[in-house]
Amino acid sequence: MQDGSGTVNLIKLFDSIITDDIFEEKAKKIKRKDNVQIRTKESLHYYELFKENFTIPKCQNRKNLCSDCNAEIDDNSKFCRMCGKFPI
Structure with missing residues (x-):
C-alpha cells in the first residue's frame, strides 16, 4: 500500500x-x-x-487491545488499524 x-x-x-x-x-x-x-x-x-x-482515548472494550499500542481491535480484524501490527 x-x-x-x-x-x-x-x-x-x-x-x-x-x-x-x-x-x-x-x-x-x-x-x-x-x-x-x-x-x-x-x-x-x-x-x-x-x-x-490529542489525548489518548479511553478504551471502551478492555478485552481486545493491540499488544503493541493498546488500541482497541475489532473482533474480526487481523491487524491493528492504529499501529499496523500484523498478525494480531
Whole structure:
C-alpha cells in the first residue's frame, strides 16, 4: 500500500532526520511511559504529533487491545488499524 501511495519518500525522510540514537531513546521512553511499541522512525514522528495535539482515548472494550499500542481491535480484524501490527 505504501509503495502505490507514494509515501516511500516519507520513510526515507524520517530515516534521514531522526538519528538511530534519538529513535532508540525516544522509543524506549514511550514504551516505559505509555506502553506503546514504536517500530519505525516514521511512526515515532506521527506518535509525537498525536501526543502534542490529542489525548489518548479511553478504551471502551478492555478485552481486545493491540499488544503493541493498546488500541482497541475489532473482533474480526487481523491487524491493528492504529499501529499496523500484523498478525494480531
